[in-house]
Amino acid sequence: GQQLNQSPQSMFIQEGEDVSMNCTSSSIFNTWLWYKQDPGEGPVLLIALYKAGELTSNGRLTAQFGITRKDSFLNISASIPSDVGIYFCAGEETSGSRLTFGEGTQLTVNP
Amino acid sequence: GAVVSQHPSWVICKSGTSVKIECRSLDFQATTMFWYRQFPKQSLMLMATSNEGSKATYEQGVEKDKFLINHASLTLSTLTVTSAHPEDSSFYICSAYAGTRNTEAFFGQGTRLTVV
Numbered sequence: 728g729q730q731l732n733q734s735p736q737s738m739f740i741q742e743g744e745d746v747s748m749n750c751t752s753s754s755i756f757n758t759w760l761w762y763k764q765d766p767g768e769g770p771v772l773l774i775a776l777y778k779a780g781e782l783t784s785n786g787r788l789t790a791q792f793g794i795t796r797k798d799s800f801l802n803i804s805a806s807i808p809s810d811v812g813i814y815f816c817a818g819e820e821t822s823g824s825r826l827t828f829g830e831g832t833q834l835t836v837n838p
Numbered sequence: 839g840a841v842v843s844q845h846p847s848w849v850i851c852k853s854g855t856s857v858k859i860e861c862r863s864l865d866f867q868a869t870t871m872f873w874y875r876q877f878p879k880q881s882l883m884l885m886a887t888s889n890e891g892s893k894a895t896y897e898q899g900v901e902k903d904k905f906l907i908n909h910a911s912l913t914l915s916t917l918t919v920t921s922a923h924p925e926d927s928s929f930y931i932c933s934a935y936a937g938t939r940n941t942e943a944f945f946g947q948g949t950r951l952t953v954v
Binding site for chain 2: 815
């Protein structure tokens with residue numbers, strides 16, 4: 728089946744720093760999604776990308792859908808302590824179908 | 839966004855007993871619901887897809903007789919873990935899907951199951 732490789736697995740940064748994480752796939756996805764999960768909670772959608780090359784922002788977050796449709800990255804600018812959590816990428820093969828999740832990036836922000 | 843509620847948030851049960859987890863879409867009708875399992879420090883793994891009024895579609899390696907899914911209405915799906923064992927201890931998460939794009943899928947808050 729589909730596999731998503733997400734990196735890095737974890738990041739430890741100082742408040743105010745920028746962060747970048749990415750996902751690559753062995754095959755093509757039609758949609759890329761980025762989620763954040765807090766401990767003991769379900770994932771919350773941050774950004775959805777629908778077209779190859781698309782660059783979308785949501786506040787301090789920016790994500791891009793790779794031209795090859797096999798990769799995506801998420802940037803967080805000027806990190807703050809509440810950015811702490813696990814970030815997951817997810818890919819969707821066709822509209823409304825199952826999601827495949829990356830392994831997650833654990834982000835720690837030191838005040 | 840729309841609200842998906844899972845109940846209970848956590849449950850502890852004895853080995854051999856069965857546990858039912860509910861997933862409700864509170865303010866929309868969900869044509870499809872997905873059930874995921876997440877082990878500590880790991881990603882979400884899809885267990886099954888359920889469509890209202892029809893049998894669930896299970897992912898490879900997931901025992902359908904052990905993880906019973908019922909999607910009797912457009913607002914409720916249940917996952918029953920039968921004859922639970924300690925290795926079934928995990929975080930179970932549902933998502934409810936209302937439209938044609940995954941931005942219209944909303945996740946519940948998850949259920950922490952501990953089997954002792």
